[in-house]
Amino acid sequence: MRTMRETETAEPAVPPAPGAEQHPALDFANSVIALPGGHHLDLLATPGAAEQWLVDRGLAPADTGMMELCANLLRALREQVRALLAAHTADLPAPDGALAAVNDALTRAPAASLLRWDAARGLYRETAHPTTQIVEHALAVLAADTADLLTGPDAPRLTACGSAPCNRFLLRTGRRHWCSTRCGDRARAARAYARRTRTTTHPER
Structure with missing residues (x-):
């Protein structure tokens, strides 16, 4: 998999998928974007990019000073969230590892300083x-919203974008299964090409 590392503070011109503004977890899952040609754009690829992503969504103050370890924690949780969303949209059982990761994130932020002892x-x-x-x-915030998304009233509307190679999730409105106008146009173009190919290969006699 070829990955384009997002090192600039400005995000690319990819509009949020429907539902991402209401659910940070959906936006989080969609922070790695499959592009034509086998490329992927990772908005959390570097500590600086991951910090900016959190800042832009009010989840961290500017100049947090994020290091690679923390960015890696975000990327690891994202993969588990994506696994849960993918299982849900495919009507499959939730993966045990993904459930454990989200539950761990829910409980990782203590409300108070913990009591410790050493010699x-x-x-x-x-x-x-x-x-x-x-x-x-x-x-913890992203994990909690993941749980809310998958168990709340929006859960039946959760679906995967129907335009290959897009890997984003969205909340369906009506019959729409595309995360953006660009993906819709690409899907319609692919269908038109397939029809033309069938006509050329099997002309009516």
Whole structure:
């Protein structure tokens, strides 16, 4: 898989999929975008890009100072969220690993500093690094919205874009199964090409 690393702070001109504005989890799952020609655009590919993605959605303050470890946590959760959405849209059982990852993210952000003990310090309160706290809060928010999306009133409308090679998810409106006008145009063009090919290969006698 060839990946185009998104290193600029400005995101590409790909409109949000229907439903992404109401559900951050949908926007999160769609932050890796399949493009024609076997390319993928990853909006969380670098720490800087991942931080900007969170900042733009009010999930982190500017200048958080995200490192690769935290960006990797976001990308790892995204894959599990995508697995849950894919299973739901295909009417398949939810993968155990994806369920465990989302539940872990839901409980990773403690409400208070935890009580710890070691031989040198005795009892003490452990305060997480500020960046870790920010990222764990963002993970918890995204995991909670994933759970809400999959169990709430919008769940029956959740579907995958019907225009190959697009890999985005959306909330269906009416009969629309495309995440954008561009994907709709591509799907219609593909159908028209297929009809022309059939006509050329099997002309009426």
